[in-house]
Every structure is written in structure tokens, then in C-alpha cells.
Amino acid sequence: MDLVRDTVRRFAEKEVLPHLEEWETRGEVPHDLHRKAAALGLMDTDLLTGMTVSEELIRAGASSGLCAALFTHGIAIPHIRNAGDPAQIARWVTPTLAGEKIGALAVTEPDAGSDVARLRTRAVRQGDHYVVNGAKTFITSGCRADFVTTAVRTGGEGYQGVSLLVIEKGTPGFTVSRKLQKMGWLCSDTAELAFQDARVPVENLVGEEGTGFLQLMRNFQSERIGLAVSAYATAGRCVDLALDWARQRETFGRKLAERQVIRHKLAEMARRADVAREYTLAVARRLDAGEEVTLQVSMAKNTAVEAAEFCAYQALQIFGGAGYMRESEVERHYRDVRILAIGGGTTEIMNEVIAARLGL
């Protein structure tokens, strides 16, 4: 077996699987898991290795929710890293990659989700501070985060007025107003954040004022690939689980796996999972090589999400009543899968991206 996969699988079996249920109940993963993952080098990876890590974690029995919680840094720190300020990197990037700090990315607001450019959280400069007022919602790892890379409005209307500001836990006026209850991704904490005259030092500005939107857009590509990985890996895991079950479960004197209806279901599942995987990998390699593949990234996300939804649905169907039970793994995937068509740009927004590039 590939050495990276072998390491990830052992990490999953030793550090994740025995505790996952407890974390699902508690609504978050422990900080220590970040340290353990970092010690193995699972946090500081290039795009393609990171894909292998997430895929193998899920294939070993973890979940897209766990990946969202453990690898939130994948959306929280790239902007800081790219902006290249050594002090900011030392303060947030390095300790996060070492598993010492947890970061989050806060873009979405109650009134601005898909329409990012409408965000209203305001940051007004006063001397060497910004004074921030507003609210963010649905923020992954927001409850646990030591710092939040926050999209704020420093200028006028529209995307040109958006900047990125790192707001640290403990900043007066910054609070986690709510830990949100969700349908799936239960081990991943999701927060609502409030800013009331929160005073943030100007050194925390990432890149130039007014470039926040562009910085976000640049990183949406790898975030979407990441979600596509979660999707095709979940699809693959559901195929594994369903195959296993179909081989064991007997009805009317024969194994489910001997029934043509079930065999074809499994064939369809495996085909969709594999096509999604190969397509996403091909697109990711091009993205990694610096090609402009915005169109293909959107297609990869939608294709992989479709595969995951199909496979989770059909796997649960093949499990029958057992699949509907909380104790079954497919039940968890069935709930976890639903967010994948919403987060990181909804299916409809992906189609808008595709349509625009078709010249519509």
C-alpha cells in the first residue's frame, strides 16, 4: 500500500475511529487531534497530498465532517500565507500547521451567503486599529478557533470594498454568540460570531485593503477541490460499505449481491464514485500546475457531490432499516453529504460559474 495512505489509515484507526462517535455527540473534535495530525505531517501538505490524506481518512471510516473540522486551516490560512507578511505567518500560519492553533474563515453573514460581495460586517479604521461591527454565521470551527480570518467591509459597496482581517479570540467585542445545531457534520463545530466595536490592530490586515474579495476567490478553487474530495471519498466509502453488506445479507434464500437490481445499483454507485474521483484528480493536477481551470473545478465539485448524494442514498437503501439507524455508518454519511452541495459555493452557484464560462 502507498505509504502515505498507510500512515493516514493507521492514524484514522488509532486516533479517530475509536472516538468519532463521542465527538459527534460532543459537537467538536479535541484540539489534541490537530497536534497529532500535525506531528505526522498531515496538516502541512501540498494540494495533491492533502487530497490523498482526506480521501484515505474518509475511506478508512472517518467522515467529511471530521475533515472539515480538522482541516479548517485549509480555508483559514492560505490567504495569510500568500500575502507573505513574515510576522503574520509566524503568528498564525506556522502554529496552525503545527496543530497548536486553530483557525477559521468567516465570510458568510445572515444576509450574505452566495452573494459574498454583499457582506456588511464593517471595519472602520481608527488610528492603528480597525473597529469591527457585524455578524458572521455558519462558521466552521468558529467555536474553537484561536483566530478568524474575517471578510469585512473597509470600503464602499461591492467587491472592491472587501478586506480580510484576522480577528483573534479574546479580542474585546468579539464573541461566539452561538454554537449552531446541525443536520450533519456533527463533530465539526459551527458558530455564529458577533462583533461589537471589536478593536483589531491594523497589522492584522491580510494583503492590501480592498483585495479581500479577490483573495477569497483565488482560494475558492482549492476549497472546492477539497469538498469534491470529501464527496468522492464519501461516495467510495458508501460503495465499500454497501458491497460488504450486499455480500452478507440474505433475503429469500439468496444474498443481496446475487440480485440483479442490487448488482446494478452497486455498479452504478461504483461508476459514479470512480468517474468523480478520476475527473477531480485530473482537474486538481491542472490546478496544481497553475492552469486556469475555474470551469472544471466547478464541474468537478458538482459531479463529485452528485456521486456522493447518489451513493449515500443507494447505500442506505441497500442497508434497509439497519441503514436508517443512528448506529450505522451510512446513516452518518447520508446526513453529512447534504452540506456538500451547499458549502464552498452551492450547486447553483457552480452552475452559474459554468454557464458564465460557456458565454451565457
Add this chain to the structure above:
Amino acid sequence: MKIVVTVKQVPDPNATQGLESDNTIARDREVVLDPGDEYGIEEGLVLKEAQGGEVILVSMGPERARDAIRKGLSMGADRGILITDEQLAGADALLTAKALAAAIKAESPDLVICATESYDGSTGMVPPMLAELLDMPQLTTAKQVEVSGSKVTIHRQTEDGYQVVEAETPALVTVTAGIAEPRYASLKGIMAARSKEVKQVGLSDLGIEKGEAAETVLAVNDAEARQAGEVVEDDGSVGVEKIMAVLQTAKVV
């Protein structure tokens, strides 16, 4: 301290196993580093970390046994030696031991660590033969190893406890599962392993000849099928006593 750990590549324990028509183990499937040897590597690394020195992995097998060495190197071993030669295909324990001994002798290690038996062939004969050929004392089934100066002391696992056994180095030690939890490779370790040296040698490099097989597997028979167990009917009154009686007869209570 210079430590050699022998590592064997074996069919994946998680895959289905099979035999070829000549009773050798079918190798046309997924192969992995013998899980037993991971304990040996771990112990080697622990000793090296405590005392300094070098851990060298030696394996005999086909080209692809390099992957087993690579895995050990990614765990932290320093370099590897792969003994591979067409003439070694289907080697028996003695030939295996001769080849390993020749390669190990050239390194003059202070300590040789082997697993007690391999996962696949599991004759457990290679380590004792190796000790003889290397003219080293052998300390077997260790669940703990300590090296102090030129003395190696082990806790030797026995059925009802352990013996404390010591010898002068250079010595050969076989370790049991559970001596230490094998670490898994970090991604950094995996990257580093790519540039570590794996020297490949053949029979002529080692100056040994194939010779006659000392051991031939004549036949392979299935183990006797298990008998159906005894069913104790419990009508709510005598079940416990009957079970106690069965357990006492079996001398497990």
C-alpha cells in the same frame, strides 16, 4: 551502536492467502512489510534514539521487497540492503539465513533484531540459523531489550512470566509483538526515505552458492476442522452449574 533489523515482505494479512502448485506461498498478490518485523524496526529505532548509532534494514526477496525496506526507512531507519537474485526464488530457511548472514556479516553490527517468526512461512527457523552462521548468541522472544555497554539484556517471554537473559554483544535478538507499539511514518519521514540508500546485492556479491535445498515442503494439509461445540441447554435453573462443570473439566477455571 550499529543495529541490523531483518525485514521480510509477506502477502498482505488482510488479503486472501493461497499456495502455488509447488506448495510455495503465492506471491501474486498485495504484499506488505511483515507486521512482526515492524516491531523489530521499532525496537531498533528506540535503541538508536537512546544510544545513538545506525539502523540498517536487510531483506531478501524479489525487486519489490524494496517497498518493505522503504517503509522501514520512512519509519526512521537509516539505510537498507536488498538481497535479490533469481536463484533465490523459493529459497528455504537455510538458504535465506545464509544469504542474510553474508550481507549482515559485512556490516559487523552490534545487534541483529529479527521477529520471532514470519507472518507467512512462520517456520521461525531463520533467526536461529542466522545466529549460528553469524556466530552470535541468540536471545529469543524478547518483550523487552536493554543494551548497556557491551551487554544486552532481555526479558524473555515465557508461558507464565518472563526470564531475564543476558549476553555479550554482538548478539541476535528475536522480538515478540507487543515489545513496543510500532510508530507509523510521518509524511516527512516518507519524503526523507525517498533519498535514503538501498543497496542491492546478488548471490555472487555475497560470495555464496545456492546449493541443495535443505528443506522441501512435501505436502500441505488443512488443519483439522473444529468440532461443533457442546450446547448447554438452560431451563433457567442448571445452566450456570453446567457451564462451570464444563469450564472446570477444561481446567480454565
